Amino acid sequence: MNNKIVIVGAGASGLCAAVFAYRKGARDITIIEKSDIPGKKLSMTGNGRCNLSNLNMNSDMFNAAANQKVNIALKNFGVKDTLAFFRSLGVLIKSEEGYLYPVSNQAKTIVQALVSEISRHKNEIEIRYKEQLKEIKSFEDHIDVRTDKEVISCRKVILSTGGLAGPKSTLSTGDAYYICKKLGMDIKDTFPCLVQLLSDDEALPAESGVRVDAIVSFTIGNEVFASEYGEVQITSKGISGIPVMQASGKVACHLAAGRPVEAVIDLLPDINDEDFEKLIEDMCGLDKNRSVRDFVNGLSNSNINEMILKKMKLSPDMKMKNISDSMARCILENFKHLKITITKAGDYQSAQVTAGGVSLGDLDDNMQSKKAPGVYVIGELCDVNGRCGGYNLQWAWSSAYTAATHAAGCLCT
Numbered sequence: 399m400n401n402k403i404v405i406v407g408a409g410a411s412g413l414c415a416a417v418f419a420y421r422k423g424a425r426d427i428t429i430i431e432k433s434d435i436p437g438k439k440l441s442m443t444g445n446g447r448c449n450l451s452n453l454n455m456n457s458d459m460f461n462a463a464a465n466q467k468v469n470i471a472l473k474n475f476g477v478k479d480t481l482a483f484f485r486s487l488g489v490l491i492k493s494e495e496g497y498l499y500p501v502s503n504q505a506k507t508i509v510q511a512l513v514s515e516i517s518r519h520k521n522e523i524e525i526r527y528k529e530q531l532k533e534i535k536s537f538e539d540h541i542d543v544r545t546d547k548e549v550i551s552c553r554k555v556i557l558s559t560g561g562l563a564g565p566k567s568t569l570s571t572g573d574a575y576y577i578c579k580k581l582g583m584d585i586k587d588t589f590p591c592l593v594q595l596l597s598d599d600e601a602l603p604a605e606s607g608v609r610v611d612a613i614v615s616f617t618i619g620n621e622v623f624a625s626e627y628g629e630v631q632i633t634s635k636g637i638s639g640i641p642v643m644q645a646s647g648k649v650a651c652h653l654a655a656g657r658p659v660e661a662v663i664d665l666l667p668d669i670n671d672e673d674f675e676k677l678i679e680d681m682c683g684l685d686k687n688r689s690v691r692d693f694v695n696g697l698s699n700s701n702i703n704e705m706i707l708k709k710m711k712l713s714p715d716m717k718m719k720n721i722s723d724s725m726a727r728c729i730l731e732n733f734k735h736l737k738i739t740i741t742k743a744g745d746y747q748s749a750q751v752t753a754g755g756v757s758l759g760d761l762d763d764n765m766q767s768k769k770a771p772g773v774y775v776i777g778e779l780c781d782v783n784g785r786c787g788g789y790n791l792q793w794a795w796s797s798a799y800t801a802a803t804h805a806a807g808c809l810c811t
């Protein structure tokens with residue numbers, strides 16, 4: 399029997415897995431990639447700059463179900479190892495407040511570094527493009543990998559085909575969920591994650607909308623289940639921005655279960671409740687001969703002010719003297735608790751990652767399937783999703799290292 403390792407998917411985790419497996423002694427590695435180029439999504443990451451990790455790294459930055467596996471993988475290959483690894487490929491990394499990027503500011507630097515390392519070992523690592531995995535059959539002494547071109551016999555398979563998130567051009571179609579299911583693995587329900595949230599609130603501002611620093615909380619009834627601070631973008635379609643994206647996986651999950659979710663935006667996050675009461679008192683004592691527009695003028699961006707008045711069905715030209723104190727209080731309350739009903743999460747094509755995927759309970763600590771030994775599952779295909787900030791790529795590197803080291807180690811002993 400040969401000692402071949404087949405890696406399916408030449409994305410972030412698959413390319414890395416090939417280099418790790420080679421460095422651990424594997425000498426017969428085949429990468430199968432259905433696209434005609436490697437690292438398509440990787441080259442789009444971080445707005446084309448590739449936020450490849452974060453100095454503030456721990457398992458709390460990932461979904462709770464992933465805690466244990468992420469801890470193990472980070473212990474095997476953490477942030478320091480990531481920096482050393484890219485340094486070994488000749489790539490310098492810089493930190494921007496803990497967020498790590500290549501100094502080139504170009505994601506293509508990372509793709510090129512991985513691909514050129516692989517091509518320097520082309521006698522041992524073959525990449526086959528435009529070839530799609532269709533099925534895996536696991537036997538006692540070998541594994542058959544059936545693609546749309548042929549059946550490849552091997553000893554180990556590393557599945558790094560990613561999930562469903564990303565623009566169409568990334569070919570993220572979640573092919574391997576079905577394949578893993580056929581091998582006996584459980585697939586946790588999937589949701590778009592790190593994505594904008596949509597609303598059909600008629601008061602939303604027109605066109606591109608407005609950006610504000612705010613605390614955005616998400617509620618079901620009166621219960622807050624997520625709360626984030628940062629720059630929130632409010633557009634005609636809904637809300638986005640990093641704090642919204644961070645909570646989007648949980649929101650998508652609740653919406654899918656039919657639970658109504660409301661975003662509550664605190665547009666005055668620097669004013670505490672006590673000071674806010676004082677502000678209301680002061681504002682209600684102002685000259686009532688002004689228009690409602692002038693009343694709210696200094697509180698937020700004019701588009702936000704307009705939106706709040708529209709929400710309350712108040713004409714901006716209305717005089718404050720025609721408005722009761724309780725109505726004035728109501729207007730002001732909106733600046734602390736602006737409510738927007740979320741109708742749905744954005745789709746997979748606008749999402750950065752997929753929540754859900756291959757159940758971690760079906761994988762051992764080496765990322766190997768318990769049901770189909772010799773088959774490893776890494777990267778976004780697993781039920782792991784991290785926060786925005788380089789966490790998902792760190793998972794790609796750490797899980798790739800864990801699986802590739804074990805797979806190669808088994809063959810070389």
Ligand SMILES: Cc1cc2nc3c(=O)[nH]c(=O)nc-3n(C[C@H](O)[C@H](O)[C@H](O)COP(=O)(O)OP(=O)(O)OC[C@H]3O[C@@H](n4cnc5c(N)ncnc54)[C@H](O)[C@@H]3O)c2cc1C
Nearest residue numbers: 407409410411432443444449531559560777778788790791
């Ligand atoms: C726009 C965008 C920006 C992002 N920015 C960041 C960021 O800055 N930092 C961060 O940490 N994360 C970021 N992410 C998330 C990150 O890119 C992913 O988590 C990561 O790429 C997942 O790596 P992967 O190897 O699991 O999958 P992928 O990188 O998606 O690679 C999977 C590969 O498998 C191939 N494939 C799929 N099915 C088959 C099949 N049946 N046969 C053969 N090949 C197949 C695909 O063509 C693809 O090349 C971003 C995502 C997007 C969409």
